[in-house]
Amino acid sequence: MAGQRMTAHDAAALPLSARADRPAPRQEVVPQRHPSVRLVAGFAGFGAGSVNLAISSSIFSAGSGEPERVLAGALAGLWGAALLAGAVVFLAKDRPAGGRWMRFVLAAAAVAHLAAIAFPTPATSGLGLTQLSALLLTLMILASLGWLRRAAGERAAMRPGRLLLAAFAGALLVAGITTPGLAASTAGQYAVPHGGHGNLAPGGHHQR
Amino acid sequence: MRNSPNRLVATIFGAVYLLVGLLGFAVTSGIGFAATEGANLIIFEVNPLHNVIHLAIGAALLFAGLRGTASARTVNATVGGVYLLVGIVGLFLLNSPLNIIALNGADNVLHLASAVLLLGVGLSLDKSPAAARA
Numbered sequence: 532m533a534g535q536r537m538t539a540h541d542a543a544a545l546p547l548s549a550r551a552d553r554p555a556p557r558q559e560v561v562p563q564r565h566p567s568v569r570l571v572a573g574f575a576g577f578g579a580g581s582v583n584l585a586i587s588s589s590i591f592s593a594g595s596g597e598p599e600r601v602l603a604g605a606l607a608g609l610w611g612a613a614l615l616a617g618a619v620v621f622l623a624k625d626r627p628a629g630g631r632w633m634r635f636v637l638a639a640a641a642v643a644h645l646a647a648i649a650f651p652t653p654a655t656s657g658l659g660l661t662q663l664s665a666l667l668l669t670l671m672i673l674a675s676l677g678w679l680r681r682a683a684g685e686r687a688a689m690r691p692g693r694l695l696l697a698a699f700a701g702a703l704l705v706a707g708i709t710t711p712g713l714a715a716s717t718a719g720q721y722a723v724p725h726g727g728h729g730n731l732a733p734g735g736h737h738q739r
Numbered sequence: 740m741r742n743s744p745n746r747l748v749a750t751i752f753g754a755v756y757l758l759v760g761l762l763g764f765a766v767t768s769g770i771g772f773a774a775t776e777g778a779n780l781i782i783f784e785v786n787p788l789h790n791v792i793h794l795a796i797g798a799a800l801l802f803a804g805l806r807g808t809a810s811a812r813t814v815n816a817t818v819g820g821v822y823l824l825v826g827i828v829g830l831f832l833l834n835s836p837l838n839i840i841a842l843n844g845a846d847n848v849l850h851l852a853s854a855v856l857l858l859g860v861g862l863s864l865d866k867s868p869a870a871a872r873a
């Protein structure tokens with residue numbers, strides 16, 4: 532290992548006495564690129580994933596096991612789960628899950644949401660606002676990833692206070708788009724409000 | 740603490756949740772512990788059960804925020820993750836008290852915003868060893 536930089540794994544494998552003789556491996560601190568934009572992309576991923584799962588739940592709860600309905604519900608559910616997992620990987624590992632192909636998949640999903648709004652089928656009718664919410668969140672992910680790609684190499688340092696303010700504004704924007712989308716789904720008609728547990732039937736006191 | 744976004748967000752959210760929990764008891768006197776009709780605290784509809792939950796979440800966040808960056812990251816990600824998971828499970832258990840996320844109210848927007856913020860900051864920031872010691 533002489534002449535080479537020792538990794539943290541190598542250091543952990545050494546006996547204690549040997550570790551004491553060697554200098555601790557130098558950990559390079561690399562500032563993240565545009566952390567506020569990365570956070571907004573992750574938030575939008577959580578929002579889009581939730582809304583797609585609400586679309587899936589709405590399609591399945593509409594009953595009748597027609598093959599196209601089952602297929603549409605399963606696709607929306609799988610895509611929603613993939614978006615949630617992708618957002619976790621993106622935030623935790625600092626790289627988009629799925630590599631460069633992800634933007635094409637996201638663009639295809641945006642087109643699918645747009646088509647569902649423009650040409651509603653029996654499986655997707657009544658979900659216009661939910662589809663619009665999913666479309667906006669998907670476009671938000673695409674825009675954020677595009678920004679990060681164009682700004683590759685730049686290091687935009689931000690003070691923690693300002694970063695949190697920007698992140699809170701992004702989280703409010705994402706929640707402001709996601710919540711109406713969820714509320715317009717079937718789950719929204721059954722949802723139990725804060726302080727309203729026990730009043731479960733649609734059309735109850737707190738229902739829209 | 741001022742250099743760690745996780746400690747900042749845990750401390751601020753912890754203090755706010757604790758305050759909301761304490762003030763909640765001032766407006767919910769005479770209301771059953773898990774009453775279906777709560778009382779309004781600004782925009783939050785609360786009952787004593789929700790006050791206890793707000794107090795518990797606030798105490799956990801504040802404790803972690805004051806303790807250190809590693810604790811703050813863990814508690815932020817856990818609280819945000821659990822909240823989001825409950826919301827998502829509720830989407831598929833329509834006729835269930837777990838179905839709490841999908842309402843178009845200001846308090847739900849704030850709850851969802853705090854969930855994604857806590858989870859996102861916990862997963863994404865303060866990952867370097869130097870930051871973890873901040």
